[in-house]
Amino acid sequence: MIGAVAAGEAVLARRFGSAIKLVDPELLPGSGPATVVRARIASSPFGLPRTLVIKHYPDPAPSGQPDPFAQEAVSYQLFTALPPEDRMCPELLAHDPAARVLVIDDLGRAPTLRDKLRGSDARAAERSLLSWARSLGRMHATTAGREADFDALLRRVGGPVQQEDGTPAAACAQLPSLLSETVGVETPEEVRHYAEQACARARSLAYRAFSPVDLSPENNLVTSHGVRFLDFERGRVRNALIDAAHLRVPFASSAHPGALPAGMSEAMVAAWRAEIAGVWPGLADNDVLSAHLLDHQLLLVWVNTWSALAGGSEEPAALVTWWRNLHAYAERQGSARLAAHARETAAALDARFGPGLELPLYPAFQ
Numbered sequence: 001m002i003g004a005v006a007a008g009e010a011v012l013a014r015r016f017g018s019a020i021k022l023v024d025p026e027l028l029p030g031s032g033p034a035t036v037v038r039a040r041i042a043s044s045p046f047g048l049p050r051t052l053v054i055k056h057y058p059d060p061a062p063s064g065q066p067d068p069f070a071q072e073a074v075s076y077q078l079f080t081a082l083p084p085e086d087r088m089c090p091e092l093l094a095h096d097p098a099a100r101v102l103v104i105d106d107l108g109r110a111p112t113l114r115d116k117l118r119g120s121d122a123r124a125a126e127r128s129l130l131s132w133a134r135s136l137g138r139m140h141a142t143t144a145g146r147e148a149d150f151d152a153l154l155r156r157v158g159g160p161v162q163q164e165d166g167t168p169a170a171a172c173a174q175l176p177s178l179l180s181e182t183v184g185v186e187t188p189e190e191v192r193h194y195a196e197q198a199c200a201r202a203r204s205l206a207y208r209a210f211s212p213v214d215l216s217p218e219n220n221l222v223t224s225h226g227v228r229f230l231d232f233e234r235g236r237v238r239n240a241l242i243d244a245a246h247l248r249v250p251f252a253s254s255a256h257p258g259a260l261p262a263g264m265s266e267a268m269v270a271a272w273r274a275e276i277a278g279v280w281p282g283l284a285d286n287d288v289l290s291a292h293l294l295d296h297q298l299l300l301v302w303v304n305t306w307s308a309l310a311g312g313s314e315e316p317a318a319l320v321t322w323w324r325n326l327h328a329y330a331e332r333q334g335s336a337r338l339a340a341h342a343r344e345t346a347a348a349l350d351a352r353f354g355p356g357l358e359l360p361l362y363p364a365f366q
Contacts, residue, residue, distance in 0.1 A: 001027050004035045004056035007101040015094035015103075016046050022054075032233050033057055033068055038106055049105055052093065057100040061158070068233035069100045070159025075232035076104060077153050078146060078210060086142040088135050089229045097157045107228055113217035117258065117362040125364035126264065128222045133247060133268035135220075135227040137275025140240040143210035144279045147237040150210065165238070168199050168299045171306035178309040183348035191341045195302060198295035202239050207280055207292075209240040216254040244272055245296030248329065249322050252300050257318050258362035269293070294333050301326050305345075316353035317360075320346050 005025050012020040022039035030036045034055040041048055061067040076092035084091075090105040111119075116128040143150075151161045172195040176187035212219065213234035221228045247268040251257045273283060283289045301322045308319055323346035330339035350357050360366070 001025055001035060001037055003058065004037045004054050004101070005039055007056050007096075007099050008037070008039065008052070008054035008103050011094045011096040011099060011101050011103060014096070016044075018045070020044050020046075020048070022052070028053070030231075032231065033059060034072075034233070048093065051106040051108075053090070053104050053106045055102040055104070061100075064160070066234075067159045069102075070097070070154060070157045071235050072232040073097065073102055073157055074150060074153040074159065075210065075212075075235035076102065078143065078150055082142055086138065088139045088142075088227075089232070107221050107223055110221045110223045113220040113222055113227060116222055117217055117364050119364050122364050125362065128227065129260070129264060129268055130271045131222065132220055132227040133271040134275055135229070136215075136243055137272040139229065140209040140211075140243070140272075141276045141279045143237070144208070144240070144276075146210065147208055150237050164203050167303055168202060171299070171303045172196055172199050174310070175302050175306040178306060179345060179348075182309050183345070183352045185341075185345050185348045188337055188341060190337045194335070194338055195298060198299055201292075201295055202242060202299060204239070207240050207283075208237055211236060211238050211240065211243050213238075214253055215243065215246050215251060217251055218254075239296075240276070241292045241296045242299070244269065245293055245300050247272060248293060248297045248325065249300045249304075252304055252318075252322070257315070257359065259321060259359040261361060261365045290329075290333055294329055294335065294338075297326060297329060298338070301342075305349075315359070316349060317357040320350045320354070320357040321359035323349060 002025075005022050009020060009022050012022075021042040023042045024040045026038045028036040028038055034057050037054045037056070038051055039054060040051050055072065057069040061069065073092075073095050076089065076095070079087045079089050080092040090107055092102065092104055094103040095101065113128055113132055116125045119125065154161055172192075176192060179185040179187060212229050212232055213236060214231055219229065219231040221230060246252060248265050250260050250265065269289075273289065277284050283292070301319075304322065305319055308316075323342050327339050327342035327346060330336075330342055
């Protein structure tokens with residue numbers, strides 16, 4: 001913590017040309033490679049906020065791999081260049097690639113989305129989820145068409161420009177064999193082809209915008225100005241519909257996902273679409289949007305199942321629930337073979353790891 005504070009003071013001094021003393025440091029929780037500290041400014045002539053957050057990456061950049069410091073620094077730079085009303089995250093105040101330190105605005109002790117979902121107020125949780133969906137849509141709308149800017153900033157701080165994530169393609173290639181070996185479900189050729197085409201569509205140049213990638217609820221602060229995103233260590237530009245699919249498979253990247261009440265996902269999709277409609281008017285068509293969401297919902301479910309069956313730690317109840325939901329949406333979309341395969345897989349996973357598995361609602365909705 002002492003090293004983080006010293007690094008923060010040094011980068012602020014270089015940024016503003018005068019020493020700025022930080023006092024009362026408080027170590028903040030986090031699971032990433034950075035040391036995160038909140039500190040108060042003892043005195044400053046520059047009109048800075050009373051408290052700041054310092055993120056210090058003490059380890060060197062990984063060789064040949066995406067650098068979490070570079071990803072986060074560039075993500076904050078991208079948003080800090082936007083007008084305040086379009087900034088869905090704290091403001092970047094100073095950074096130093098050599099010292100691997102960021103200083104950002106402190107949004108205070110607002111509750112996280114996780115706090116709301118695991119609280120006891122269903123209405124507050126519902127409002128927070130809709131605010132999260134709107135903020136996600138605003139994030140996509142304001143960063144659409146900014147991929148070249150993001151890549152240029154990334155090169156400037158020395159981070160390798162990321163290629164497309166190969167995980168969905170690996171899941172599409174390997175999951176059918178895992179399902180056959182583990183739960184005895186055979187994947188029809190038509191469903192394999194659909195998954196392969198969904199992978200190809202996910203790599204298209206359409207609908208690309210910035211994504212935090214890690215959409216876990218603990219990484220979102222519920223403020224009086226709406227939900228704000230925090231953790232950008234994996235931030236990148238990708239197909240925005242990958243994020244939108246999380247509205248149907250809520251918080252699939254979370255260690256402890258929960259279920260949402262009936263109709264909540266549809267309301268969140270509507271809130272998200274209201275923000276992006278001006279940028280991607282084609283998605284105002286229900287059939288078009290539903291087809292895209294089904295693609296990415298399938299990929300999310302396949303990736304999480306592939307990870308679990310290959311030795312990951314996803315909860316079986318989550319997998320069973322997500323496959324059941326995939327069946328319902330595929331049936332609604334008129335994809336009969338996909339729906340039948342999803343129903344069979346859900347039943348087989350329940351028989352293998354259950355029976356009677358069902359992902360419980362988040363505590364706020366119980």
